[in-house]
Structures are given as structure tokens and as C-alpha cells.
Amino acid sequence: MTDQTGRRVNIPEHPERLVSLAPSITETLYALGLADRLVGDTDYCEYPTEAKLKPHVGPILNPSLEKIVTLKPDLVLGSPEANRIETADRLARLGIPLYGVTARGVEETLHSIEDLGRVLGKAPEAEQLVEGLRRRIAAVEQGVAGRGRPRVLFVVWYRPLTTAGAHTFITDVIHRAGGVSISEDLPGEWPRLSLEEALRRDPDVILLPRAESFSPELEELRHLPGWRDLRAVKNRRMYFISDTIIRPSPRLVDALEEVARMLHPPDAVPQTDNPRPWLPHAAMSWR
Secondary structure, three states: OEOOOOOEOOOOOOOOOEEEOOHHHHHHHHHOOOHHHEEEEOOOOOOOHHHHHOOEOOOOOOOOHHHHHHOOOOEEEEOOOOOOHHHHHHHHHOOOOEEEOOOOOHHHHHHHHHHHHHHOOOHHHHHHHHHHHHHHHHHHHHHHOOOOOOEEEEOOEEOOEEOOOOOOHHHHHHHHOOOEEOOOOOOOOOOEOOHHHHHHHOOOEEEEEOOOOOOOOHHHHHOOOOHHHOHHHHOOOEEEEOHHHHOOOOOHHHHHHHHHHHHOOHHHOOOOOOOOOOOOOOOOOOO
16 A cells, blocks of 8 residues: 555555554544554553553654564554654564554645545544544634634744744644734744744734643743743733644644634634544655
8 A cells, every 4th residue: 555655555454453653643543443453652642541551662753663563563653753764664674564644734634534544444433533523623714714813923942932834733723723823934844933033023822832841831931031022922812732733633623723712702613512532853754
């Protein structure tokens, strides 16, 4: 078969033992009802909670091939956004196929989920899941249509100030949520932005990742030199957003709804009561 990265991969007709090398893939497998076939994942696969109990094969960037071999997988699932091509090549030499999963935006994420469903014998479940996600996306886009588009700065890191470029999940989500990323014209995925340039672009809203690695509190940022002069800081429109915004899994739509509510009045985005079948690096080419 040809995987999502364009590589030719020989995989079993009905793979029963799966190893996931990325949190987003693990989340998608659970959403498709494949938890019983997942025999291993990475140290960073923490969602849903049950994923933490699976045997771990190590970090995302450098998983242990020895641990993977011990789990006797029929198929390993990896991503060029998370894993190194050397991992795929070394697994191939060991006779273990790795199917590449990739996406760089909301629509590509939906296609990726459908493709995984076909490959793993869960096509009807994947189609049903994606249909529900599309309804939620449409509700957000309809809710923010015709409203003003606030200018948004997403802070990947603040020393130096690093943001999101045009071809990222973050910029796609901001656009669909009714905003405009002030860095959407910058080259590269994670460009740096000087404070002087940030002041010139003067965002209405600042979004920051809610993660352990991001240590400063909002009050600390508000008092940093240069930051206090930004319109978003003066108006106290700084918000933490969950890391779902950078994961090409079904929860990317959760991030879309979350951002839309931050950018617009609460009545703009309907609260979804749909039951969900899951619990709440620079990209590299593999071709």
C-alpha cells in the first residue's frame, strides 16, 4: 500500500497488533475503537488515560527498537511530524512495516482518520466519526461567519518569541475559528518574531500553549518589557489553549471550538452535546 506520506509499505491484510509512535495516532486509534489492538505506544501518549497503561516504547523521536520488537507488532504507525525517517528504515530492515500518518491542517486530519479506518478495517467507524466532526466544524464556521476577525498571535515560545507560520494546524484552526493569525505570512513552520514587529502587528488576542514546558504565568508576561504595550495585553485578552491544537487527531476539533469561544462571544459557537467515542519538530519528508 501507499501510506499517507507517499511511501510504499507492505502491511498485513488484517493487522492485529499495533504500535503507535505518536500521541495523535494513539488518540485516533482509541476513537476508532482499536484500543484492544494497540499493544504499545510512546512515553508521551497520555490521552485517553488508558493509553498511559499500555507498554511504552520510549520517546517519540528516538523510540526503542528493542522494545518494539519485543511487542511483536504486525504494524507500526508513525508520523514524519513526530518521528525520524531512520526509525522507519531500521524497522523495515527488521521486517516490521511502518505506516506513515501525516496531516498539516483540519481537512487533512479528517482524511487521515478516514484512511486509517480503511487500512485497519474500521472504515464505517471512521466515516461515522468524521461525519460528526464535520458537523461540529460546520457549526463553528457558521457561528463565526460575518463577525469581525480579531488578529491573533500564537506564542509557541516567548524567549525568543516564536510563533506559527502559514502551513500549520495552529494557523488553520485560527482561521476557521474566525480569526486572522498575524504570522500567517511568515515563512517556515515556526518563525521567530521580534517584539518590535509584534508591536507593529499589534494583535487583538494572544494565545499560549497550556503545557508543562511553558512555565510563565499570564501576569508575568503582562509585565515583561515590550509585552505590556501590546493591545491584547492591555485589554487582558491572553488565553491558554490546550495542546490539542497541534495534534492531528479527532480532538483537533475540540481545539477549534475552544479557540472560537476565545475569539468571539459565547453565543457564536454552540456547545456540542454529541457523545464522543474517545475520552476528553519540524516536519520531514519520508518520500
